[in-house]
Amino acid sequence: MRPAFVLAIAVLLFSSFLGAQSGEIRGTVTDSEGKASAFVNIQLSETQQGVSSDVNGSFVFTEIKAGTYTLIASYIGYKTLTQKVEVEADKVLNLSLELFENAETLKEIVIKGYVTQNERIASIGKMAARQMDLPMSFQTLDRQTLESQQALTMQDVLMNTNGVYVMGATGGYQEEIAGRGFPFSSSNTFKNGTRFVNSMLPELSSLERVEILKGGAALLFGNVAPGGVLNLVTKKPKFGFGGEVGLRVGSFGLLKPSFDVYRGIGKGEKVAFRLNGTYQTANSFRQYVNSERVYINPSLLFKLSKKTELLLEGDYLDDRRTPDFGAGIINYEVIPDYPRDRFLGVKWGYVDSKQSAAAATLSHRFNDKWKLNLSSSYRDTEQEVFGTTRPNQGTLIKADGLWTRNIQRNASTDNYFIVQGDINGSFNTGQISHQLLLGFDTDHFVQQTQQYAQLNGYDTVNIFENLPSDSRNDIPTLKKGNFSDNPTSRYGVFIQDLITLSTKFKVLAGIRYSSQKLESNVTTAEGQVTTTPSPREGAFSPRLGIVFQPNSNQSAFVSYSNSFSFNTGVDIEGKALPPSIIDQYEVGIKNELFKGRASANITLYQIYNDKLAQNSLVNGNTYTYIKELAGAVRSQGVEVDFSARVTSNLIIIAGYSFNETKYVKSNTYVEGSLLRYNPNHTANASIQYEVSEGTLKGLNLGFVSAYIGTRFAGRSTRVQVANDAYRITEISDYFQFDATAGYNFSKFALRAKLANLFNVLSYNVHDDNSVNPIAPRNFSASLTWKF
Missing domain, CATH: 2.60.40.1120 (Carboxypeptidase-like, regulatory domain)
Known part of the structure; x- marks a missing residue:
């Protein structure tokens, strides 16, 4: 830029x-x-x-x-x-x-009024500051939006965002999210401020809201990708008594009963609980593909004193489904033209995922100006995948459609423990006011993976034909292979100050220090153990932003921040690689329009990593673990966000984003080539209208649309390989439109949704060139009773 x-x-x-x-x-x-x-x-x-x-x-x-x-x-x-x-x-x-x-409103609360995006306070920011006052870009999607649009997956949620999108759908059991050209790994996805493993589909029925912080967030969270972070905030306990039960049904055998109940316990309003959960079973528009899941989310709130609260939360999800890796791109050039419902995996294949978590959060207010938050969380994740390998993984699909299927199996666990805390406080130095944030976090997680020997040549099928009735369907026995045990320990401390210099100028300044130590222990099937420790690495993450507010309705900002990425491997001298430092610059404005009924924001940004780790070619090196920090990647873009309550009954959310993320320096890939899976253009628009008077009172209608621009799959062409067979493959852009309708009567709510209204065909791509079509037009309906 x-x-x-x-x-x-x-x-x-x-x-x-x-x-x-x-x-x-x-x-x-x-x-x-x-x-x-x-x-x-x-x-x-x-x-x-x-x-x-x-x-x-x-x-x-x-x-x-x-x-x-x-x-x-x-x-x-x-x-x-x-x-x-x-x-x-x-x-x-x-x-x-x-x-x-x-006391009466504690029993039955009806929230009226409208707070615009810029006036909201996002918990992901760790301080009670309006978005209008901060030099960064947020978006919050509340429960009302999720319910009225009947969001079932993160793909549904992200139809309301731009610049943050689903970039892939590995095996149909994961939604790979990215923002501003960079993938959100499990380090970038949070639930109630604590990382969760995003290798399985999250459950949305328990959510109170979804928060998205675009851009650099390393100061608050440490080792995160520079594109942003996603935070899912679950429902909390309430005093009084209430809740709801519901049932959702839909195309492809969808059946989803759910419940939610909350209540105060005893007298004096000292203890409250909440319990919600759901069961879901469904087939798919793909042959032989099905899924089943169980979710439960309990929580307890204790008011220990007038100034102290303790919140205990649990979270459990058990998800089992058929892995579906789609078809490959033939010769990295052609997306095969075959029926959308055709399944090419094995019928007996499965991916079994379980994730459970427990968290405790202690909040104490010392006085009107200072508050302490302490939290601790433990998470355990297990996942096993057994079925066909990705297409073109080891065996390429031939031009005539013949594909020799291989069988894979692996099982993994991820045990994670974190303690974190922060102090929020305010004070003045003369005429200057400060909103101070001090924090720390320390976490430890162990990833363990049991590999199995891959079975090559299980059988051969033709992707242009249905699976033959005599296709192989027995479950082979695979021998155990390497077992890897990878413990990681991290800690970080940070300080941030929002300084109000005058009614027109604010400065946000802060810095974080993070430290991480990795270890790799690999045990072969024969019992040989190889331990590869790495030295403890550290990195500083500063942030500096200036906010100018000429009046209460307008705000402009410029900011700098950086993030970091720890690297594996060694340099040509055998020394561990230092972290890659990624710089990010932003400039933008935030506007409140039409007497506070609307927010309109624009942000321009550049993200630059000029120390990208890549394979070293020094002295003809051929070992992939010998690397150098000599590459560079640059992401540039602009985002426009608009949201409004035009009238008390009409809500509009819209936006547009342009992004270009490419290699600007590389000894491995063609300089100027785009990074894969990232659309240059994304856009969104949704309208929700509710009738509040007359005979149609309680009727609500909605329309949700999203645009995903041209993306690239395949593999980036390598400059050091003569006549390289790898190349990136263009995936066409598409619009998707969903229509919703609902009717509220007494304590009941009846809702219906028609997704992919015009039955467009496009694809999610993952793992180089495994291609899955998006779902065709489908219908769902739900009935909910509130009590």
């Missing part, structure tokens, strides 16, 4: 911020005990502007024209406070608001 272009855009955007001087409203919100109340929704009814109080209960409205306004403060479980305020030109009105508990 040319600097002159970025500067021109920045000048154009900043020039739109000039406005008239007005008055200002500042205040704090406390409860009846004098404790600061965070996340309180505060609105000026005449202008429809809204803000949320921060962790200290503070809030501010700037650039308010002189006059009389109605200020409304509301929060779940408290009586709504309404009062008239008088704003004078060039003066600051200071308020102290006190909220009182409302």
